[in-house]
Amino acid sequence: MYSTDTKCVQAGYNPKNGEPRVLPIYQSTTFSYDTPEEMGDLFDLKKSGFFYSRLANPTVAEMENKIAQLDGGIGAMGCSSGMAATTLTALTLCHAGDNIISLSTIYGGTYNLFATTLPKLGISCRFVDPDAPKEKIEELIDEKTKFIFCETIANPAMRILDFEKLSEVCKKHKLLLVVDNTLATPVICKPIEFGANIVIYSSTKYLDGHACALGGIIVDCGNFTYLNNDRYPDFNQPDASYHGMVYASDLGQSAFIVKARVQCMRDIGAMLSPQNAFLTQLGMETLHLRMARHSENAMAVAKMLKENKAVEWVSYAGLESHLDNHLVKKYFTNQMASGMVTFGIKGGREAAQKFQKALNLIRIVTHIADVRSCVLHPASTTHRQLSDADLAACGISDNLIRLSLGIEGTKDILDDIKNALYQSQN
Numbered sequence: 385m386y387s388t389d390t391k392c393v394q395a396g397y398n399p400k401n402g403e404p405r406v407l408p409i410y411q412s413t414t415f416s417y418d419t420p421e422e423m424g425d426l427f428d429l430k431k432s433g434f435f436y437s438r439l440a441n442p443t444v445a446e447m448e449n450k451i452a453q454l455d456g457g458i459g460a461m462g463c464s465s466g467m468a469a470t471t472l473t474a475l476t477l478c479h480a481g482d483n484i485i486s487l488s489t490i491y492g493g494t495y496n497l498f499a500t501t502l503p504k505l506g507i508s509c510r511f512v513d514p515d516a517p518k519e520k521i522e523e524l525i526d527e528k529t530k531f532i533f534c535e536t537i538a539n540p541a542m543r544i545l546d547f548e549k550l551s552e553v554c555k556k557h558k559l560l561l562v563v564d565n566t567l568a569t570p571v572i573c574k575p576i577e578f579g580a581n582i583v584i585y586s587s588t589k590y591l592d593g594h595a596c597a598l599g600g601i602i603v604d605c606g607n608f609t610y611l612n613n614d615r616y617p618d619f620n621q622p623d624a625s626y627h628g629m630v631y632a633s634d635l636g637q638s639a640f641i642v643k644a645r646v647q648c649m650r651d652i653g654a655m656l657s658p659q660n661a662f663l664t665q666l667g668m669e670t671l672h673l674r675m676a677r678h679s680e681n682a683m684a685v686a687k688m689l690k691e692n693k694a695v696e697w698v699s700y701a702g703l704e705s706h707l708d709n710h711l712v713k714k715y716f717t718n719q720m721a722s723g724m725v726t727f728g729i730k731g732g733r734e735a736a737q738k739f740q741k742a743l744n745l746i747r748i749v750t751h752i753a754d755v756r757s758c759v760l761h762p763a764s765t766t767h768r769q770l771s772d773a774d775l776a777a778c779g780i781s782d783n784l785i786r787l788s789l790g791i792e793g794t795k796d797i798l799d800d801i802k803n804a805l806y807q808s809q810n
């Protein structure tokens with residue numbers, strides 16, 4: 385078994401004699417066969433192979449293979465974005481009348497999907513506070529509940545997931561635990577080791593890491609039993625739309641990821657493109673080096689902010705003073721806490737604007753988690769339509785600044801921020 389570092393570089397594509405050393409981009413929608421029988425066997429899943437890139441493509445498959453190995457899962461599916469990955473997961477598991485439970489501290493786009501879009505399809509979401517006790521979460525579960533959703537590192541709340549609490553609830557109720565591991569990546573945390581059943585990524589963030597390619601990934605941990613589980617009748621009855629297949633008994637361990645592909649991806653078509661799979665795979669080759677550096681730079685910035693007079697508060701789970709620091713110690717590799725830091729600047733909105741304008745190296749970007757450091761003031765950008773009261777309800781104050789620390793030289797980043805903080809107060 386190779387280490388995570390070696391898997392980042394080498395897992396996945398493994399050329400045979402005389403083949404290209406680097407993963408080729410198979411820029412083809414279709415694949416050709418000598419006989420109709422061979423093509424028929426592919427449709428019946430009797431043989432594995434490619435026939436149409438909406439369902440599977442060799443470049444995408446090697447990227448999927450790499451992330452599945454990194455996470456310790458049994459398979460993965462590339463999607464056109466992180467949002468597509470979450471949507472396809474929900475649609476593979478739920479139909480009208482079903483419900484899901486989600487921690488309230490999740491990415492804004494996912495919150496909107498759960499609070500507004502899925503309810504239009506008859507799938508409701510029950511939000512719960514991350515600090516709610518187990519009993520409170522259990523009260524929300526009924527026979528129509530299909531999964532519990534949460535983020536390893538919540539964006540932008542910066543809360544760390546209490547895996548033990550949620551996985552105990554899920555095991556007791558034979559319920560799936562779905563974890564968005566975007567900000568941690570498998571380098572910092574492998575959710576499968578702490579009870580997750582399905583892991584989701586926006587590969588747009590650290591996996592690509594260069595802000596080049598939108599993408600999403602669903603990883604199936606292969607550690608959940610659907611067979612004869614009354615909560616999942618769709619897995620235990622023949623699927624008339626796919627040759628009468630009974631996913632739980634015909635596929636066993638890989639029931640979820642095959643259903644996600646042959647049913648949901650087939651019908652919805654939010655597939656990752658070969659070009660973006662290539663770029664994502666390339667990014668992942670240096671993921672282990674980058675996550676260490678992102679974490680190091682973020683820690684240095686968080687420590688500096690804590691001592692700076694222009695700063696009211698700092699939120700970074702790597703700091704001893706953060707309320708979730710014990711969870712970083714419990715679950716994260718080498719106590720790395722990833723590259724995002726939030727803080728409150730003295731002087732509210734006005735100081736926040738002055739601060740951003742005074743930055744030179746760090747640019748104003750609606751993005752996080754790439755090699756270049758960037759800054760965002762949610763109250764005047766992503767959340768600008770909200771009143772101050774609504775902002776407070778989302779846990780976003782008008783002086784909150786979100787920094788995503790890149791992999792530039794630490795001193796250059798610190799100097800840029802210190803200078804801008806000084807200017808913001810004068």
Ligand SMILES: *Cc1c(COP(=O)(O)O)cnc(C)c1O
Nearest residue numbers: 465466467491539566586588599
């Ligand atoms: C960005 C993000 C998403 C959405 O991903 P896209 O690739 O932008 O669709 C989902 N979850 C988290 C935690 C994110 O940061």
